[in-house]
Amino acid sequence: MNNSRLQYLLTQYAKNNIEKAELRELLELIDKKNVEDVDNELDRLIAKYLDIDYKPEKFNPDNTLRKIRSTLTDRTTENNRDLISLKHRRYRIWWAAAILVGALLLFTVLFNRYQSDDLQGRTVVMENDIFLPDQAQVRLSLANGTVYNLMETDKSVLANEGIEIVGDEEGGILFVVRQTNNEGDLKTFTNPKGNTAKLRLTDGTTVLLNSGSSITYPSAFGLSERNVQITGELYFEVARDENKPFVVSAGNTAVKVLGTAFNVTANPAANGVYTTLVEGSVEVTSKQGKTVLVPGTQAVVNHQGNISIGDARMRDVLAWKEGYFSFNDYNIDQVMEQLERWYDIEELHIETRTDDLFVASIIRTRRLSELLEHLERISSYKFKIEGRRVTVMN
Template sequence: MKSEEADQLIEKYNNGKASASERALVESWYLKYPEGARLSEQNLLAEHDAGLHRLNAYLDKGRRIRLLQRVAAAATVFLVLSTGIYFYGSAPQGIKDSITPEQDIAPGGDLAVLTLANGDTLNLSSVKAGVVIGAEGLTYTDGARVGGPNATADPDSAEEITAETPRGGTYRIQLSDGTLVVMNSESKLTFAQYFNDQSRIVELSGEAYFEVAKDPARPFVVKTNGQEVRVLGTHFNINSYTQNRSIRTTLLEGSVRVTASNSELILTPGYQAVLTGGQLSQAKADLEEAVSWKDGYFRFNNESITDIMSKLARWYDIDVAYEGDITDEGFTGTISRFKKISDVLAMLETTKTVHFKIEERRVTVMR
């Protein structure tokens, strides 16, 4: 890889325009070395020739790859809090000994489908990072057209579009008002192709991160099952998967009003609204955990193995089974979402409290 190509790739990564494979390449460079490491010229050239050398130059200049340094520092660390088991470094073979490379399961990528008001569907490109709903119709973030004649629309149309990500899919959507929505796997977003003059209303199931374009004249409203979030312009994450016990709305910037039944909360940054059984409450939030999926990694905070496997099932598109008594320990740690599933499972196995077997797209969890 030439230094100019590495330069362009890092720029795409920092701007959120890199594809899943490109993000994985950048992270594979960085995660090989601990934060602050001084990489020798010999190592750099042996690893990725001029490409990695260019990356190191960026790090030396202080032009950090945002958030990735914190990911790198903890990428191979897990902690079982209730027993005090701690480990750092390379994972043992474990699950890796029991499968061939052909049996391993790759991570998800950029996948989504748009359904237009007339029922036509558009499969969004897996080599593009996002789509823009603009005055010229539907385009990718690089300006390329989406689909054929169906992608052209009347700029005054208020007809609805539905975006859906499957298991193993994620996608970035820029709405007609400039709002950015990053959709997690197995999620659905319904929105007007062009918002009217009074309001901006979308409906969500699953999980999405919002960077809402400021518009004091038109509130931005996100409706989920039993809840409504109203903002004027802010950054927040909503996790509303139906299989979860709660809907969590986490605020990173600005202010939001969360309404459910007869309850209402005004959130400030660093807090989240939790809707459980129709009851709305407020809690201090782990912001990194809330948006880790968007930034390309899993972050577990004293989570049960069943909750962890639920996340892995959505991202790797797998079925999960349990055999025998399963540990009730809580796992805390961080690992890249762009590793194959065997790498993630091997790291969990290092705690010696859980083991796995893979059969096609079925992962069995054992003591």
């Protein structure tokens, strides 16, 4: 697909005439493009629409295009903990550009309706706000019941338990596991709500934990296999060792690999275990059988152990590790379920529901109210935060 198609789709978006299928196409196209191509096209649109008295019915493209450019610029100047790493620009910046252009600013299309009413006076009603924590409050639990908050524990104590905290190549925090003598000593690394956390195991395997996830690992891997157990959602980049397969146990599922990259989701609310292969190959096994995945596919093991395989929507699957929420024809319950995994919402009450389905990719904000304000702008829903209770109204 050439730049003329990109030009057409961005123009349709700027005019708010884009159809649902075209929005999907735009996101996929930007994902494949160089940043200069999109940047040049934004220049053209800004020059066209900012210098004339053009006011479409549904929204003002002046603000939209300005915000697109501003946001792209801001994302490259934020501190290292928040920005999308320039070192991985080829994949991550384009993933982000797709989000920013296709979704961030008015950033969503509802399944069968556009909002054309005046949204100026609509705001989230707040008694308090709900914030994401400044840093991961990760915990290490030992077999004897001892629990350490790793960010508040003395380095010498952590060293005795085989943990070192270092900076990673992207400017974030990396928890490094050092081998200890007791091979059978199991330890659980838990990442509570509100952040991701990165762990490097003794074999060199890197694990990224989503909000509310954990991994249990031995102090030293055995001679024949490298075994870990998980809950929640984790992304693995497994160090290759043909003589010692890496095995991830999640609920009723085992994922066996030699060296590859894959994502595993094991949440009770997700109705099973989802394994998505990014590169290499993995073998997924349950009590009902086993299957081998190829890159770009996903295996789902339900509670009965049955395995189904299909193509994966990689952007949706990997959104969490890139700092986004991704909604693909989600109703309000599914949207709020995603938010509850990250924000410390003690009680959620949905007063009314509509048939609206959300198609969106939204940057995660530190304040829940900011994210809810975005959702208000593109839907008929209104939100109220009282303490840690969130109410959804219509």
